Amino acid sequence: MGLREKLALLIELQKMESAAGRITARKKDLPVQLGELETKFMGFSAVVETQREQLEDLRKRRKEKDNQLRLGQETLKRTRERLLEVKTNKEYQSILKEIETLETKNSHMEDEIISLLEELDVFEKGVKTKEADLDVQRRRYEEDKAKMEEELNSIAKELDLCARKGGEIREKIPADMLRKYEQIKSATRGVAVVSVWKEVCGGCHMSIPPQLYNELQKSQVLITCPNCSRIIYWENRNG
Ligand SMILES: [Zn+2]
Known part of the structure; x- marks a missing residue:
């Protein structure tokens, strides 16, 4: 997977x-x-x-x-x-x-x-x-x-x-990923996974560095927002 x-x-x-x-x-x-x-x-x-x-x-x-x-x-x-x-x-x-x-x-x-x-x-x-x-x-x-x-x-x-x-x-979710999700969820008392579009984090609305944004678009490693620490994923809103 x-x-x-x-x-x-x-x-x-x-x-x-x-x-x-x-x-x-x-x-x-x-x-x-x-x-x-x-x-x-x-x-x-x-x-x-x-x-x-x-x-x-x-x-x-x-x-x-x-x-x-x-x-x-x-x-x-x-x-x-x-x-x-x-x-x-x-x-x-x-x-x-x-x-x-x-x-x-x-x-x-x-x-x-x-x-x-x-x-x-x-x-x-x-x-x-x-x-x-x-x-x-x-x-x-x-x-x-x-x-x-x-x-x-x-x-x-x-x-x-x-x-x-x-x-x-x-x-179905790997244990280490689930653990991370739970940690972030309890720390933020809310959403742990947020989308990023045009370099802006959907959780904290701060910009993420361009290099990280490039990596995010490749979806190869689990990335968290440098500002709010939420798990982030790239959402292509151009459909
Ligand atoms: Zn953030």
Whole structure:
């Protein structure tokens, strides 16, 4: 196997490893995203739930007021009937006064009920809108969640595949070359093999000496960049 073929294997291995790196990052990121989605949805859900409870309270208050008004009207009716049985003028005047007080009280209660009904109307519409929103958000949340869970499943398979392919490539690469590759990879914390075109290193973007560039084009010995120490190869971009 010539140097070109060995370099090609290294490049393939590097591609496989960087793909695995991207997939691993995604694997870590997905559960975080999923958690954020859940928190957001739960938060909105709780807001709607609180408004539902407030609406129930308003409805209860309305029922109570209705009952109070009915009692007030019954009392008023009974008091008016008492007028028919009075014997003295004084008593008559006193009941009239009582009736007036009851009428005022009832009328206040009616006003309160009217404004309560208006409030209830606005509130009911608000809750209805929020519930429709919640339905949309729930659907979207469940869809996104399902997609992410599906992706997490397929990621596990992709990682397995990368590891297997990477292992197969490694077996074909000579041990000393592989060792050098690993050393450079851990030193640069990234790419170990880079292309050079027009005397410029694709890793550090510095120029390499013309003589070295000539040697590189011949592809007979493994050459590293004098500046960044990465393994370099000549890439003919003229196709
Ligand atoms: Zn370099």
